[in-house]
Amino acid sequence: MSFNDIVGQERAIKILTKSLKENKTSSSYIFVGNEGTGKKLTAIEFTKAVNCLNPSKNSEACEDCQSCNEISKQYSPDLKIIEPIKNSIKIEQIREMRKEIGLKPFKNKKKVYIIDKAEKMTLEASNCLLKTIEEPPYYAIIILICSKIDPILPTIVSRCQIVNFGLISSGKIKEFLLDNNDNLEKEKAEIISKLAQGSIGSALKLLLDKEYFIKREEVLDYLSAISPGKYSEDIFTKVEKTASEIERIEEMLEIIKLWYRDILIIKNTGDQKYIANCDKLERIYEKSQIYSQEILIDILDYLEKVEEYLMKNVNTRLILERLYIKMVGVEYCLK
Ligand SMILES: [Zn+2]
Known part of the structure; x- marks a missing residue:
């Protein structure tokens, strides 16, 4: 593993290698970007590069010492x-880190602390961390990793160098999958790379998750059968049945979200390039003809809110009923 093995983050890596070459590394960083875009791998590579006993001229780690x-x-x-x-980083964890960080590195130049999912720090933990970030020992580097920067205390953010990790193009994800999996069919790699939505982590998960593709077929068949303005009497019985069978609701909602997002993209732009469900193009075109933009936006807005409802433990059946009503566009048909 080296910086070169990290896919699609050339800009982030350039910022880091430049600071290494110029010997101007910061004492604290925030690596921000979606899940599965290589933030933690980069943090570990960076730790290697600052401490390597035999670095290259370009200040890259030797991989050998x-x-x-x-x-x-x-x-x-x-x-x-x-x-x-x-699900949270607690003050005790940061207190322990503060105690340890006072001791010089055991055998390396720099002592590196990586705080993964830093947005999960409690307020007490954040305030405790702030004290270290304000006055870090010269030999320490702290790297916060997060998918969003808003939940991090602004007083922490202002003291860190921010490194952004962008989404990875589906082309690069596909190439990565094919390079690393000899038996993978091109077509399958194409579908996974689109469904992964810019995340190598998601792509790797999908690659191993056979159940996902079975579920996806089921959900998409179900969604294909729904049309605006047409709803049967027994919809609530159907929803009830679905709700009682669901084990992986977040995953199902994500499949639904991508489906309606794809329909909206085709409706608005006709451009296939950004379609996640690239193996279902025909059906998506069909649906884009019969759904109005208004209903599609309404469904997608609701799906955004669902995440919040689930966190607040709103009844799953109620969420799905409401979603179904949106999908058949009842509210619009009654107007
Ligand atoms: Zn080395």
């Missing part, structure tokens, strides 16, 4: 990764 080896395997005493425990 003891320091590189230990950091690659994540058992270096000078690399600590802090992650949420039960």
Whole structure:
């Protein structure tokens, strides 16, 4: 593994390698970008590069020295990764880090702390971290990793160098999948690369998840059968049945979201380039003819809110009923 193996993040890596070459690394960073775009891998590569005993002229890690080896395997005493425990990063975790960070590196130049999913820090944990970020020891580097920057305390953000990790193009994801999986069919790689929505992490998950594609077919068949203005009497019985069978509701909602988003894109632009469900083009074109833009936007707006409702533990059956009503456009047909 080296910087070169990280797919589609040339800009982020350029910023980091430049600071290494000029010997101007910051004491704290925020790596921000969607899940599965290579933030943590980059943080580990960066840790290797700052500590490598035999770096190249371009300040890249040698991949061979003891320091590189230990950091690659994540058992270096000078690399600590802090992650949420039960969905949050607690003050005790940051207190422990503060205690440790006062001790000089065990054998490396720099001691690196990676705080993964930093948006999950409690307010107390954030305030505690702020004290370290204000006055970091000269040998320490703190890297916060997050998918959104808004939940991070502005006083922390203002003291960190921000490195953005963009979405990875489906072309690059496809290439990566084919390069690393000899038996993968091109067509399958194409579908996965589009469904992954810019995330290599999602693409790798989809590659291994056979159940996903079975579920997806089911959900898309169900959605294809729905048309605006046409609804049967037994819709609520159907929804009830679906609600009781659902195990992976977030995943199902994501499939629904991509479906209606695709229909809206085709309706508005006719451009296939950004279609996630690239194997269902015909059906998407068909639906784009019969759904009005108004209904599509309404459905997508509602799907955005659903995430929030689920966090607040709103009844799943109610959410799906309301969603179904939106999908058949009842509210518009009654106007
Ligand atoms: Zn090395």
